[in-house]
Amino acid sequence: MIERRIYLDYAATTPVDARVVEAMRPYWDEHFGNPSSVHAFGQAAEAALEGARERLAARLGCAPAEILFTSGGTESDNLAIRGVALAAQARRCARHVLTTPVEHPAVLNACAYLRRHHGFEVEHLHVDGFGVVDPETVAAALRPDTALVSVICGNNEIGTINPVADIAAVCRSRGVPLHTDAVQAAAWLSVSPADLGADLISIGAHKFYGPKGVGALYCRAEVDLIPVQPGGEQEGGRRAGTQNVPLIVGLARAFEIADDERHERSEHARALRDRVIDGVLSAVDGARLTGHPAHRLPNHASFVLPGVEANRLLAALDLAGFACSSGSACKTGDPSPSSVLLALGLTPDEALGSLRVTVGRSTEPSDIEAFLDTLPRLVATQRRLTVPAA
Numbered sequence: 001m002i003e004r005r006i007y008l009d010y011a012a013t014t015p016v017d018a019r020v021v022e023a024m025r026p027y028w029d030e031h032f033g034n035p036s037s038v039h040a041f042g043q044a045a046e047a048a049l050e051g052a053r054e055r056l057a058a059r060l061g062c063a064p065a066e067i068l069f070t071s072g073g074t075e076s077d078n079l080a081i082r083g084v085a086l087a088a089q090a091r092r093c094a095r096h097v098l099t100t101p102v103e104h105p106a107v108l109n110a111c112a113y114l115r116r117h118h119g120f121e122v123e124h125l126h127v128d129g130f131g132v133v134d135p136e137t138v139a140a141a142l143r144p145d146t147a148l149v150s151v152i153c154g155n156n157e158i159g160t161i162n163p164v165a166d167i168a169a170v171c172r173s174r175g176v177p178l179h180t181d182a183v184q185a186a187a188w189l190s191v192s193p194a195d196l197g198a199d200l201i202s203i204g205a206h207k208f209y210g211p212k213g214v215g216a217l218y219c220r221a222e223v224d225l226i227p228v229q230p231g232g233e234q235e236g237g238r239r240a241g242t243q244n245v246p247l248i249v250g251l252a253r254a255f256e257i258a259d260d261e262r263h264e265r266s267e268h269a270r271a272l273r274d275r276v277i278d279g280v281l282s283a284v285d286g287a288r289l290t291g292h293p294a295h296r297l298p299n300h301a302s303f304v305l306p307g308v309e310a311n312r313l314l315a316a317l318d319l320a321g322f323a324c325s326s327g328s329a330c331k332t333g334d335p336s337p338s339s340v341l342l343a344l345g346l347t348p349d350e351a352l353g354s355l356r357v358t359v360g361r362s363t364e365p366s367d368i369e370a371f372l373d374t375l376p377r378l379v380a381t382q383r384r385l386t387v388p389a390a
């Protein structure tokens, strides 16, 4: 009998903060107007929308006009990558895109789309065994026809934090815009343009206790970006479609709270995460940490456990009341090894045994102890069931 389900998958998504629910409440039915309408109903919605934009801009230290609201992290990544690459192709015949093999599928597939449908050459920068991109590697790979560089900030699968500011300095000196997917990082680090140095920064609300289905893209004023979705003139003509006012208000509120509580949240998470890492490495034979041991998101622990098949272990953990992941939520049910883990140099067999444990605001030390009490037994059962390869 499961007494309480324990959620250890905060990198996949987070519950919406009650203060965020409260902030969104008036904008479903009371102030329901279309922000593009001229009348008072529209004006009230527009005031809420522009207020949210100003509050987010104030936290990021940028101009309100540099913020574009989107339907989430995936769309922010797509708008940045396709919008900038296609603008550079039209303006200066650029046809080269630099990215990494450890990106979220939103970035990997936006780049693949440019290759397949727009004739771009997509080059994947070398990463080290921790998934870190060296700024020198970026410097050596930049070309006159490079449209854009895209490097993930905080890795969703392995937790590694990249030296985005150093990479940005390299790109800036060569006049090539840098995009960073900060969707996972925004809950934990300052993702302001001043701190990251990037020209384009993607965030998504549901990774920091905001609602799903809303994100934002910071786009530096000087960067040329064409809309990838034709339609109306919303968002300065760069992202068509009536804005989702309640969700946007929720994103801005969730970001403010995350910014205010960043320090406490990180301290709380870090202690629990370190206990997970120590506990798993000492209790599970052959377990290895994936991603960087120090430069990693404070709530993120990820491993490979030899002789274990991730999907089976996740199912057994779920039966025992623990919600974990093997990497990206998008990979659940897919038995092929993660390309991110292969890029770190792991073998396909090793990569199949991945486990990701991500803690959050409501995680308690007793949750972690319960998890560490259960995991070794489940791993041992899995290993007995798995016939060793000949």
Ligand SMILES: *Cc1c(COP(=O)(O)O)cnc(C)c1O
Pocket (backbone or CB within 6 Å): 011, 071, 072, 073, 074, 075, 077, 104, 106, 152, 154, 155, 156, 181, 182, 183, 184, 204, 205, 206, 207, 213, 214, 215
């Ligand atoms: C969750 C996530 C995304 C996708 O964001 P959605 O809002 O779910 O579309 C993109 N990149 C990273 C690093 C993520 O963690």
